[in-house]
Amino acid sequence: MSENLIGNEIEAYCGKCKSDTLHLVTAVDGIRIEKVLCKICLSYHKYRAPGSGSARAKQKKTSTVRKKRSKSAKKAAEIMNLDPTNAIDYQMSLNYDIDAKINHKIFGLGIVKNIIDSQKIEVIFSDRDRILVQNYKS
Numbered sequence: 001m002s003e004n005l006i007g008n009e010i011e012a013y014c015g016k017c018k019s020d021t022l023h024l025v026t027a028v029d030g031i032r033i034e035k036v037l038c039k040i041c042l043s044y045h046k047y048r049a050p051g052s053g054s055a056r057a058k059q060k061k062t063s064t065v066r067k068k069r070s071k072s073a074k075k076a077a078e079i080m081n082l083d084p085t086n087a088i089d090y091q092m093s094l095n096y097d098i099d100a101k102i103n104h105k106i107f108g109l110g111i112v113k114n115i116i117d118s119q120k121i122e123v124i125f126s127d128r129d130r131i132l133v134q135n136y137k138s
């Protein structure tokens with residue numbers, strides 16, 4: 001049964017590609033996959049489960065996340081630094097301009113980043129961007 005694994009396409013971690021790629025199984029030990037051939041870089045190596053990666057790959061992943069975090073943290077800081085006294089209390093019925101500072105009773109301070117259409121605006125809040133309604137007529 002284990003023999004059938006040989007030649008199968010599986011997802012595995014490739015140290016050369018430094019990511020999870022498609023591999024061909026080339027050697028098995030019982031039910032354990034021993035060696036695989038990366039279909040991307042064509043290198044033979046020991047099987048490593050997808051996502052397991054090396055410490056290096058993990059570091060890479062972490063730093064990407066960190067980068068993203070610091071970027072949004074910077075944005076968040078920018079929003080935190082807004083003078084709340086200048087912000088307009090958000091109301092669906094109002095009409096907003098780009099860069100308008102708004103104060104939302106749930107999400108807090110935000111900056112209008114984009115006018116999507118006459119009734120929708122995209123607002124940057126300290127945690128994430130949100131689409132809000134404008135010019136709403138009840």
Ligand SMILES: [Zn+2]
Pocket residue numbers: 014015016017018021038039040041042043
């Ligand atoms: Zn590879």
